[in-house]
Amino acid sequence: MRILSLAGRRLAASIPTLFLILIGVFLLLQLAPGDTVDALMAQMGGGDAATAEALRKFYGLDLSVPAQLGNYLWHLVRLDLGFSSIYGKPVATVILERLPPTILLMTASLSFAFFFGLVFGVIASRGVNRWPDTLISTLGLIFYATPSFWFGLMAIVVFSVYLQWLPPGGFEDIGTVQTGIWRVLDIAAHLVLPTLTLGLIFLAIYLRIMRASMLEVLNLDFVRTARAKGLDETHVITRHVLRNALLPMVTLIGLQAGTMLGGSVVVESVFSLPGLGRLAYESVVQRDLNTLLGIVFVSALLVIAVNFVVDLLYARLDPRIAAEG
Amino acid sequence: MDAMKRYFRSPAAVIGLILLLLVIAMAISAGLLYPRDPLALAGRPLIWPFSNPRFLLGTDNSGRDIAAQIFYGARISLLIGGVATVIAILIGILVGAFAGYYGGWVDNVLMRITEAFQTLPNFVLLLVLVAVFGSTLTTVTIAVGVVSWPAPARLTRAEFLSLRNREFVQAGKTLGMKDVQLILGEILPNALPPVIVYASVVMAVSILLESALAFLRLSDPNVASWGNLIGLGRDVLRVQWYVSAIPGIAILVTVLGVSLVGQGLNDALNPRLKSR
Numbered sequence: 001m002r003i004l005s006l007a008g009r010r011l012a013a014s015i016p017t018l019f020l021i022l023i024g025v026f027l028l029l030q031l032a033p034g035d036t037v038d039a040l041m042a043q044m045g046g047g048d049a050a051t052a053e054a055l056r057k058f059y060g061l062d063l064s065v066p067a068q069l070g071n072y073l074w075h076l077v078r079l080d081l082g083f084s085s086i087y088g089k090p091v092a093t094v095i096l097e098r099l100p101p102t103i104l105l106m107t108a109s110l111s112f113a114f115f116f117g118l119v120f121g122v123i124a125s126r127g128v129n130r131w132p133d134t135l136i137s138t139l140g141l142i143f144y145a146t147p148s149f150w151f152g153l154m155a156i157v158v159f160s161v162y163l164q165w166l167p168p169g170g171f172e173d174i175g176t177v178q179t180g181i182w183r184v185l186d187i188a189a190h191l192v193l194p195t196l197t198l199g200l201i202f203l204a205i206y207l208r209i210m211r212a213s214m215l216e217v218l219n220l221d222f223v224r225t226a227r228a229k230g231l232d233e234t235h236v237i238t239r240h241v242l243r244n245a246l247l248p249m250v251t252l253i254g255l256q257a258g259t260m261l262g263g264s265v266v267v268e269s270v271f272s273l274p275g276l277g278r279l280a281y282e283s284v285v286q287r288d289l290n291t292l293l294g295i296v297f298v299s300a301l302l303v304i305a306v307n308f309v310v311d312l313l314y315a316r317l318d319p320r321i322a323a324e325g
Numbered sequence: 326m327d328a329m330k331r332y333f334r335s336p337a338a339v340i341g342l343i344l345l346l347l348v349i350a351m352a353i354s355a356g357l358l359y360p361r362d363p364l365a366l367a368g369r370p371l372i373w374p375f376s377n378p379r380f381l382l383g384t385d386n387s388g389r390d391i392a393a394q395i396f397y398g399a400r401i402s403l404l405i406g407g408v409a410t411v412i413a414i415l416i417g418i419l420v421g422a423f424a425g426y427y428g429g430w431v432d433n434v435l436m437r438i439t440e441a442f443q444t445l446p447n448f449v450l451l452l453v454l455v456a457v458f459g460s461t462l463t464t465v466t467i468a469v470g471v472v473s474w475p476a477p478a479r480l481t482r483a484e485f486l487s488l489r490n491r492e493f494v495q496a497g498k499t500l501g502m503k504d505v506q507l508i509l510g511e512i513l514p515n516a517l518p519p520v521i522v523y524a525s526v527v528m529a530v531s532i533l534l535e536s537a538l539a540f541l542r543l544s545d546p547n548v549a550s551w552g553n554l555i556g557l558g559r560d561v562l563r564v565q566w567y568v569s570a571i572p573g574i575a576i577l578v579t580v581l582g583v584s585l586v587g588q589g590l591n592d593a594l595n596p597r598l599k600s601r
Binding site for chain 2: 014016017018020021024025028029031032033141142144145146147148149150151153154156157161258259261262263265266269280281284285287289292295296299300303304
C-alpha cells in the first residue's frame, strides 16, 4: 500500500506538469501561420471571407486567446480533444484508432532492447576488457551512432527487397482478410523490422548501462560474502548481482519513454505504420494543429503512465524505497 | 598535459578524433573540391558509384553529384550540431545554475519547467516547433537546441548543489561578492567540465535529430544535408539503394566520432573512473 501511495503522490505531482505542457504548446501553436479554418477552407477548395468568418465563430476561434485556452482546457477535462477538420472526426477518435500500433511497437522494442541489453551487458561485464567485452562495446557504440531511419531503410533493402523474408511496411496484409492466429502472425511479421529499427539505439544504451552497473555491483561486499559462502558463480550472478544491477535499467525505461515515443515518429514513417507517430508527422504536414495538440497531450500522458509503472516496479525491486517513503 | 597523454593512450579516443577530423576536413575542403553548387544538376541521374570517374559516388535521382552533397553535408551537420549544442548548453547552464544556486521556489519553478520539457517527447516538440516557425536552416537549428537543454540543465544544477556550500564559495560570500560574481566567476568554472563533456552527447543527438527531421522532409530543403539526401533516395530504394546508403554512413561516422571523442575526454578528465 505504501508503494502505491508513494507512486500515487508522484503521479499527482505530474498533473501540473501536464497542464504546463498543454498551456505552453497551445500558446505556441497560436503563433503558427494558419488555423483550423484555413486548413478546412483549403480542403474545401477555397471559399469567401464570410464563410471563413462563420466557421471561425463556429469553432470559437473568434474569441481572445485566453478565452480559447480556457475553452480548450475545459473541454479537455471532459476528455474532449476537439475536432480534426482534416480527418472529419473528433481528435480523440483519430488518436485512439492510431494508438494500438504505436503501443505494440513500443512494447516490442522495449522488450527487445531490455532483454538483449541485459544479456549482452552481463556477457560484457563477465569478460571485461577481453574480446567479448570489446566486441559488444564496439557494436554498442556503432548502434548508438546509427540513425534509426537509415537502419530501417537498409533493413528493408536487405530483408524485403533482396531476401524477401519480411514485408517492407504496413501494419498487416490488406490484400487478404485474416482472422485469429494467422492475423496475429501476420502483424508480428510486419512488426519485426520496425521493432529492431526502433530498439537498436536503446539496445546500445541498455547494454552500456547494464555493463557499468554489473561491474559496480560485482565489487560490493555482499557479493564477496556470497562467494565466500561457497555459492557457485551462476548463483552469485543470477540471485545476488542481477537483481541489484537491474535498478538503473528500470530507471532508464522511465527516462527513455519520451525518446522512444519520439523515435516511433520516424520509424512509423519509414515502415508506413498507421500509428501515433505517423499521425504526428501527418498533422504537421497537413497543418492539422488540433490533432497535433491532442498528440502532445496523449504522448505526455503516455510518458507519465510509463513513469508510474516504473515507480511501482522500482519499489518492488528495491524494498528500501518503499520503507523510506 | 596529463589529461592529454591519457587521452592519446586510449585507442577508441584516437579513432574518434581521426573520424571527427576527417569530417571537419571534408567540411573545409568542400568548396575547394566542388566549387559548383552541390544542388545543381551535374550529369545523368542515378549513375552507380565507382562507375564513372567524374562522379566517384554516383549521382542521385535528379542527377546531382552525391560526393559533392556529402562534402557540403558535412558543413551543414557540423554547423547545426555545433550551434544547437551551444544553444542547448547555454540555456542548460543558465537554468541549472540559477536553480542550483538559489534553491527554494526558484529551483521549484525552474525544475517544473525542465520536467515539462522532459515529459514531452523531444521529437514531438521538435515537430511542433517546425510546424509553428517553419523549416529554414536557422529555425531548425534553434529548434534542435531548444529541445535539448533539459539534460545539461539537470547536470549543471546537480554540480551547483554540491558546490554551493563549499568553503571557497562561503569565503567569497564573506568577502561580499555579488551572486552573479559567485555564480559566474567562482562556481561555474568548477561545475563546467562534466557539462562540457556532456556536450558531446548533446551534439551527437542534435545531429541525429536534424537528420531525422530532414529525412521526413521537414528540414530546410535548400541546403545539401545528409538527411535530405536519404529522404530523396527513399524513392529509388528498391534498386538504387546507394543514394540512401552513402549519406547514412556519413552520419554514422560523424556521430561515432563525436561520441568517441566525448567518451575519451571524459575518461581523460576523470582518470579515477577509467578503471570501470
